[in-house]
Structures are given as structure tokens and as C-alpha cells.
Amino acid sequence: MFTYIARRLTVAVPTILILITISFVLMWSAPGSPFMGEKLPPPEVMANLEAKYGLDQPYWKQYVDYLTNVIFHFDFGPSFKFKDRTVNDIIAQGFPVTLTYGFWSFIVAVIFGVGLGVTAAIRHNTWLDYLSVGFAIGSQSIPNYVMAPILVLVFTLWLGWLPGGGWEGGTWDHIIMPVIALSTSYFASIARITRSSMLEVLNSGFIRTAKAKGLPMSRVILKHALKPALLPVLSYLGPAFVGMVTGSVIIDQYFSTGGIGQFFVNSAFNRDYSTMMGITILVGTLTIIFNLLVDVLYAWIDPKIRY
Amino acid sequence: MKIKTTLMASTAALLVLSGAAFAASPMAGETLAADQTFTYQDIDESPSIDPGMVEDVSGSAVVRNLFEGLMNQDADGNLIPGVATGYDLSDDKMTYTFHLRADAKWSNGDPVTAGDFVYAWRRAADPATASPYAWFVTDITGIKGAGAVGSGDAAPDTLGVEAADDQTLVVHLERPVPYFAQTVTHATMFPVPQAVVEAHGAEWTRPENIVGNGAYVLTEHVPQERMVMERNANYWNDGETVINKVVRLIINDETQAFTRWQAGELDLVGVPTGQYLSLKEQYPAEIYSNPRLCTYYYNFNMRDNAPEWMKDVRVRQALNLGFDRTVITDGILQAGQIPAYTFTPPTTAGFTVPVVESAAMTQDERNELAKSLMAEAGYGPDNPISAEILYNTSEGHKSIAIAVSQMWKENLGIESTINNMEWGTFLEARGAGQFEISRAGWCGDYNEASTFLDLYGSGSGYNDAGYNSAEVDALLAEAKTAEDPQSLYNQIETIAAADAPIIPIYFYTSVGARQATLKGWPDNNVENAWYARDLYKVE
Numbered sequence: 084m085f086t087y088i089a090r091r092l093t094v095a096v097p098t099i100l101i102l103i104t105i106s107f108v109l110m111w112s113a114p115g116s117p118f119m120g121e122k123l124p125p126p127e128v129m130a131n132l133e134a135k136y137g138l139d140q141p142y143w144k145q146y147v148d149y150l151t152n153v154i155f156h157f158d159f160g161p162s163f164k165f166k167d168r169t170v171n172d173i174i175a176q177g178f179p180v181t182l183t184y185g186f187w188s189f190i191v192a193v194i195f196g197v198g199l200g201v202t203a204a205i206r207h208n209t210w211l212d213y214l215s216v217g218f219a220i221g222s223q224s225i226p227n228y229v230m231a232p233i234l235v236l237v238f239t240l241w242l243g244w245l246p247g248g249g250w251e252g253g254t255w256d257h258i259i260m261p262v263i264a265l266s267t268s269y270f271a272s273i274a275r276i277t278r279s280s281m282l283e284v285l286n287s288g289f290i291r292t293a294k295a296k297g298l299p300m301s302r303v304i305l306k307h308a309l310k311p312a313l314l315p316v317l318s319y320l321g322p323a324f325v326g327m328v329t330g331s332v333i334i335d336q337y338f339s340t341g342g343i344g345q346f347f348v349n350s351a352f353n354r355d356y357s358t359m360m361g362i363t364i365l366v367g368t369l370t371i372i373f374n375l376l377v378d379v380l381y382a383w384i385d386p387k388i389r390y
Numbered sequence: 391m392k393i394k395t396t397l398m399a400s401t402a403a404l405l406v407l408s409g410a411a412f413a414a415s416p417m418a419g420e421t422l423a424a425d426q427t428f429t430y431q432d433i434d435e436s437p438s439i440d441p442g443m444v445e446d447v448s449g450s451a452v453v454r455n456l457f458e459g460l461m462n463q464d465a466d467g468n469l470i471p472g473v474a475t476g477y478d479l480s481d482d483k484m485t486y487t488f489h490l491r492a493d494a495k496w497s498n499g500d501p502v503t504a505g506d507f508v509y510a511w512r513r514a515a516d517p518a519t520a521s522p523y524a525w526f527v528t529d530i531t532g533i534k535g536a537g538a539v540g541s542g543d544a545a546p547d548t549l550g551v552e553a554a555d556d557q558t559l560v561v562h563l564e565r566p567v568p569y570f571a572q573t574v575t576h577a578t579m580f581p582v583p584q585a586v587v588e589a590h591g592a593e594w595t596r597p598e599n600i601v602g603n604g605a606y607v608l609t610e611h612v613p614q615e616r617m618v619m620e621r622n623a624n625y626w627n628d629g630e631t632v633i634n635k636v637v638r639l640i641i642n643d644e645t646q647a648f649t650r651w652q653a654g655e656l657d658l659v660g661v662p663t664g665q666y667l668s669l670k671e672q673y674p675a676e677i678y679s680n681p682r683l684c685t686y687y688y689n690f691n692m693r694d695n696a697p698e699w700m701k702d703v704r705v706r707q708a709l710n711l712g713f714d715r716t717v718i719t720d721g722i723l724q725a726g727q728i729p730a731y732t733f734t735p736p737t738t739a740g741f742t743v744p745v746v747e748s749a750a751m752t753q754d755e756r757n758e759l760a761k762s763l764m765a766e767a768g769y770g771p772d773n774p775i776s777a778e779i780l781y782n783t784s785e786g787h788k789s790i791a792i793a794v795s796q797m798w799k800e801n802l803g804i805e806s807t808i809n810n811m812e813w814g815t816f817l818e819a820r821g822a823g824q825f826e827i828s829r830a831g832w833c834g835d836y837n838e839a840s841t842f843l844d845l846y847g848s849g850s851g852y853n854d855a856g857y858n859s860a861e862v863d864a865l866l867a868e869a870k871t872a873e874d875p876q877s878l879y880n881q882i883e884t885i886a887a888a889d890a891p892i893i894p895i896y897f898y899t900s901v902g903a904r905q906a907t908l909k910g911w912p913d914n915n916v917e918n919a920w921y922a923r924d925l926y927k928v929e
Binding site: 113114115116118119124125127128131132135161164165166167168173176177231232235236239240243246247248249250251335336337339340341345346349352353354 | 434435437438440443517518520521522524525540541542592593594595596612613614615616639640641642643645646649650652653655812813814815817818819821851
């Protein structure tokens with residue numbers, strides 16, 4: 084197992100390096116400049132700006148300097164757009180926001196998704212099953228950019244219960260709507276995967292044996308069926324978790340949370356190279372880590388898997 | 391002998407005597423609300439709120455609340471005292487002497503001195519600062535030596551501005567600049583606290599470091615989310631200020647912002663594009679549309695790489711004439727925009743739009759003339775033209791481009807294509823002249839016609855059309871020092887209207903929704919220069 088983790092980590096490093104390299108090349112080949120407004124600054128100002136951000140150096144030097152700073156100092160450099168912030172500042176401000184509502188969305192999606200999926204499977208072909216499946220498909224077909232305005236319309240404008248956006252340090256009333264909007268489609272997917280995999284497990288031989296032993300149904304489900312039924316769900320959860328905690332652009336924009344997703348998109352429009360790189364590396368690294376975690380969990384849950 | 395200025399100075403001199411300044415002034419019978427928090431929306435976070443570095447309109451509004459320049463604007467855009475109580479102008483109109491009030495203080499209690507302005511202006515012009523608005527000091531103000539400082543050929547301390555004493559700022563100009571006093575209301579010309587800037591570098595504008603001299607101090611700033619400004623007890627006119635707290639929320643989505651305004655969360659928001667008419671019916675008292683000092687237009691490419699037909703002035707003129715601007719203003723935009731046939735907006739101070747031929751015709755006459763010009767130039771069904779309109783990605787620009795190309799097709803038989811580019815890419819293509827026809831919008835940096843007409847100059851960095859007319863260049867140079875430049879401005883507009891390097895389309899309006907409880911909004915200020923200290927909220 085440990086050799087497996089070590090091996091995976093060894094592969095992770097070049098993967099991140101490749102990610103950085105490709106992003107670097109793509110960034111430099113994109114037309115436009117971070118310093119360009121309606122009017123291009125005069126040459127002497129441009130030269131100063133380029134020197135300030137190290138853009139006057141040859142590409143290889145910029146690349147090496149960047150890597151050195153990131154790897155040895157964990158320094159992503161100054162933002163090209165926000166004059167008084169570094170990329171580390173931006174991540175430090177935006178990532179906790181996204182992490183907070185992303186984490187709660189994940190919890191909500193898993194609890195409701197698994198719960199609904201299991202219920203539907205146990206009550207297969209009953210009204211409860213149809214209702215659950217209908218609900219899941221319904222939720223999944225409402226994208227979050229439709230969900231978000233509906234929530235605001237209902238809870239802010241009509242009922243006046245919740246603020247229509249903002250974050251204000253992450254008070255509970257600011258978190259509720261982003262969590263609902265973000266978790267809906269994930270929870271629907273989880274419910275559907277859980278249901279079908281649970282159905283498969285419930286029809287397998289060892290469950291029949293367990294039932295034959297006279298075990299109560301709750302014990303059969305919780306003790307024997309749930310674990311194997313969750314395997315396919317688990318492989319879905321890794322990327323889903325990263326997707327949730329690194330932010331949804333739509334959630335960030337709609338609810339004006341100041342989260343990382345919004346910075347990510349805007350940095351591309353602004354040619355804010357350093358911010359774009361910083362967030363890309365963050366998301367890439369998290370994806371690799373969580374995929375590894377999922378694989379390890381897999382081995383733990385499924386005795387058939389040996390690394 | 392020095393004389394009191396006559397231009398805007400009649401006001402300035404008067405106000406020196408009375409000592410009055412514009413401030414929140416509730417009317418009789420109005421009851422002030424208990425909660426004086428003003429919350430408003432901006433679409434995007436500003437790159438900087440450092441007066442020397444600020445580059446966007448919404449960032450400038452923040453700067454006006456956190457800092458104060460020598461002069462301010464009142465609700466109608468007239469000059470009124472700010473840090474300076476007034477100024478004297480020398481006989482040759484090349485030396486301005488500003489008298490600073492003794493009670494002007496920074497938020498840390500230090501006095502605001504003439505030296506703070508000297509430092510700020512040198513810093514803004516210095517290429518080492520790399521300010522995106524350095525050109526405002528170096529090219530627009532006409533301060534002596536500014537050009538050389540800006541290009542790095544002279545040291546910043548050679549800039550023609552000096553502190554005679556703590557309360558007297560003397561500005562030497564290279565030439566008489568009739569609008570100079572107006573330029574000091576621009577954010578780039580606001581003072582900055584040298585000690586704080588030097589102690590904290592680029593991070594001096596963060597809430598934990600910032601020191602300002604405006605009516606408010608920055609207490610919280612979460613980029614892309616919110617900014618909170620609270621009353622500055624050290625502000626000299628704090629006694630006349632009513633709004634206690636200003637909250638700026640960044641909400642990218644216009645519809646979302648409007649919904650939150652409907653829910654009462656905000657006092658002021660923009661109106662979603664294309665919904666002005668329907669919302670105005672629903673909220674007649676709250677939705678407003680004010681004229682703005684901005685023009686929407688298309689550039690022709692006047693460079694050598696342009697297609698042959700575009701080099702023919704008759705064809706350019708035909709395109710300029712051959713579409714109905716009211717379809718765009720009344721049919722698409724529907725928020726009080728005014729069709730434009732010349733470049734400088736009619737709301738510009740001291741400027742009367744010259745009546746050019748195209749403006750005086752009916753649309754049928756324009757279409758007829760356009761057709762005959764096309765025929766005369768040898769283009770028509772046998773020899774068709776195809777044009778490409780380039781615009782930056784936006785639904786609004788797209789609708790306009792479609793309407794224009796459709797009308798060109800109907801009226802002139804021109805097959806045009808429309809092409810959009812993302813903003814950064816668009817700027818590069820437009821700046822490099824890689825287009826046939828490109829969309830543009832321009833807002834005045836100060837309220838005088840030259841802020842528009844300068845764009846016709848062959849040396850202007852914003853002359854994206856690449857227009858090059860020796861005659862216009864000469865007139866522009868002459869206007870810089872003219873006693874009364876209006877007739878020169880008229881000539882420039884008339885020549886440009888005949889040469890047609892651009893197609894003026896409409897003059898902007900600023901459209902928004904504000905709660906009926908918010909009072910004091912400067913509806914007649916065409917630069918939209920609002921100061922939170924002039925606002926107040928009623929029950």
C-alpha cells in the first residue's frame with residue numbers, strides 16, 4: 084500500500100509540472116496583455132511594468148523563476164491586476180470561502196444523495212422509488228444557474244428570509260443558498276449512482292445469504308450492502324469534492340461570494356497571469372490529491388482491490 | 391498683477407468668500423432615516439483605489455470618497471472648493487495658485503499640505519510608478535515639464551508644481567489650459583500621503599494601512615465581494631456629512647443585483663440591459679436615466695491595410711448615413727440615449743454641437759444621399775462591398791452590430807459580417823489596426839470638448855481609427871491656447887464629419903435604480919462624479 088502511495092506521489096509531481104508548463108505556454112500564446120487598457124501605456128511605462136513583473140526576462144528564465152518561487156517559497160507572485168494584492172492573498176481570501184460552501188455542499192450532497200439512493204433501491208418499484216428517482220432527475224436537470232436565481236427569487240424577494248448574496252465572513256444565512264444551489268446536481272448524481280449500485284448489490288449472493296441467516300433488513304443494508312454499494316459512488320466523489328471546494332464560477336458570480344471561482348475566470352479575462360497560474364496549480368494539486376485519496380479509500384473498502 | 395479668474399472662478403471666488411461647500415442638505419420637511427448606510431453595486435472589482443493608479447470609473451468613485459482633490463464638483467458639475475478654498479490665475483493664464491484650507495486633515499490627523507499634492511502629482515507622472523493614468527498628468531494637464539517627466543527624460547522633481555508654503559500650491563503650465571482647474575477634480579490629481587505610501591509600498595491602500603483625506607476611511611475590503619467605508623472624523627467638513635457608512639458590493643450579474651435591490655438590500659444598482667422601459671413602468675420614481683459624457687461609435691480603419699473601398703470618403707460617408715440611429719436608441723437601447731452625428735456629446739460644458747449636414751436630414755434623405763454616394767464611388771449590385779464589424783463580446787454590442795449591418799444591407803446592399811472578440815484580444819486587434827470597422831466607446835476625462843476631440847489628433851493613443859488630418863492637428867494645437875476654442879472645436883467636428891473617420895452612433899445615458907429614500911444624487915452631473923458625503927437617506 085505504501086509503495087503504491089509513494090508511486091502515485093512520484094507520478095503526481097511530473098503531472099503538476101506538465102500542468103504548469105502547458106498553462107505557461109497557453110498563457111503566453113494568448114493574445115492581449117495584462118497591462119493593456121483602452122490605450123497601450125507608453126513604452127517607458129510598459130518597460131517598467133514588464134521589469135516589475137519579470138516579463139522582460141526570456142521565457143525559460145521566467146519559467147524557472149516561477150517554479151523556484153512556487154516550489155521553494157510557496158510564493159505565487161503579485162497579482163497582475165490587483166495592485167495591492169499577491170496571488171497568495173487572493174487564494175487566502177477566496178479559497179476559504181469556496182472551501183466552506185463547497186464542504187457543506189459536499190456533506191449535504193452525500194447525505195441526501197446516498198439516503199435517497201438507498202431508499203429508492205430498498206423500495207424498488209414502489210411509489211417511493213419513483214418519487215426519489217423523479218426528484219433526482221428533476222434536480223439534475225435544473226442547472227445551478229437556473230437554481231440560483233430561483234432560490235433568490237423565493238427566499239430573498241418573496242419570503243425575505245435570506246440575503247440575496249454576499250458573504251460577510253461566511254455567516255450561516257449567506258451559506259444556505261450557495262449550498263443548495265451547488266449541491267443539487269451533485270446530490271442527484273449521487274442518488275442515481277447509489278440506487279443502481281445498491282440494486283445490484285441487493286441482488287447478489289452474499290446479501291441473499293445474509294437475509295437467509297435471518298438478519299434484520301436494517302442490518303443487512305448497513306452492515307453488508309452499503310459498503311460495496313458505495314464503491315462506484317466513491318469514485319464519483321473524489322472529482323466531485325474537488326469540483327465543489329474549488330468553486331463554481333456560477334455560484335460565486337450569482338451570490339457574489341468573493342470565492343476563488345470568480346477570481347479564476349476574471350483572471351483569464353484580465354490576463355492576470357499569476358492569479359490564473361496560482362489557481363490552476365491549486366486546483367490541479369487538489370485534484371491529484373483527492374483522486375489519490377479516493378483510490379486509497381477504495382482499497383480500504385473493497386477487499387478485492389490490492390495495490 | 392494677478393487677477394481672480396473669470397472662467398469658473400467667479401464661482402470659486404464667491405465661494406472663497408462665503409466659505410460654503412456643497413454637502414448633504416436635506417430639505418425642509420424631510421426626516422432623516424435612522425440608518426444612514428448607503429449600499430451600492432459595482433459590476434467589477436477595481437484594479438486599484440490608489441489615486442495615482444486608479445484607472446476605472448467605479449474605482450474613481452471610491453477614490454472620491456476616500457480622498458479629496460483641490461476642487462470638487464457640485465451636483466451640476468460646477469467647480470466648488472475642496473481641499474483648496476479657491477485659486478488665483480496669473481495674467482498670462484499659465485500660473486495657478488491654489489490656497490489650501492488650514493483645517494484639511496488626513497485621516498490620521500496630519501494636516502494636508504501643498505507638499506502632499508506635489509508628491510502625488512510627481513508620483514503619478516513618474517514612469518517608475520507605471521500609473522495607467524500617467525498620461526492624464528503628462529498629456530492633459532499641460533503642467534510644465536510633465537511630458538519630459540513622463541517619458542523619463544527629466545527627473546520627477548522638475549515637474550512644474552511647487553509648494554510655496556504648506557497652504558499654497560503653485561502650478562506652472564506650459565501653455566494656457568482653459569480647463570486646467572477642472573482637471574484637479576480627477577482622481578489622478580488627488581493627494582496621497584507620502585509617508586504611508588513609502589512605508590507600505592503597493593499595499594498602502596489596504597484597510598489596515600490606508601490613510602486618506604476624504605470624507606470616509608476604508609475599514610473593510612474583500613476583493614470581488616465588498617468594500618466598507620466609514621465616516622472620517624478628521625475630514626474638515628465632517629459636520630455637514632450625513633451618510634455614516636458606504637458599502638460597495640461587487641455583483642457581476644445585473645439581474646441578480648436588481649433582484650437584491652428589489653428586496654431592499656441595496657440603495658443603488660444598475661438596470662439590466664434592455665429592461666429599462668419595462669422596469670421604468672414598474673418603478674417610475676426609482677429608475678432614472680441621466681445624460682452622460684460618453685459617446686458610442688464605430689471606427690473605420692484609416693490605415694493603409696484597409697480595404698480599397700474604405701479609402702473612398704464617399705463610401706465611408708454612405709455607411710455613416712445609411713442606417714437609422716433611432717432604431718438603435720429607441721428600438722434597442724430604449725433608455726433615453728441620443729442619436730449622435732458628431733463626436734462630442736451635447737452635455738459637454740461650454741460646447742454647442744455644430745449642426746452638420748447629416749444631422750439636419752431626415753433618414754430618408756440620408757439613405758438617398760448614401761445611395762447616390764455609393765453609386766458615384768462605383769459600388770453597387772455589380773460591384774458589391776463586404777464589410778466586417780469587430781466588437782468586444784457583449785450581447786448589447788452584438789444587437790447594435792446586427793441592426794447596423796441589417797440596415798446597411800437594406801439601404802445600401804452592403805453585405806457585412808459581424809465578429810466579436812474577448813476584451814483583451816479585441817483591444818490588441820483594434821490597437822494594431824487589424825480590423826475594418828471596430829466598435830468603440832469614449833467617456834470624457836474632464837468636462838470640456840477637447841477630452842473628445844483630442845482623439846482625432848494623429849498622435850493620440852486612443853485614435854484607433856488611425857485618422858490623420860494635418861488640418862485637424864493644427865486646429866487642435868491652436869485650440870489648446872485659444873481664448874475661446876468653441877469655433878475651433880466646431881471646425882474640427884465639421885471637418886471630421888466630412889472626412890468620416892468614425893461613425894458616431896449615440897450619446898450614452900447612465901441608467902440606474904435607486905431607492906426613493908436616497909436623496910442628493912447628482913442627476914445633472916454628466917461625469918457622474920458623485921460624492922457619498924452629498925447624499926442622505928430619508929425615512
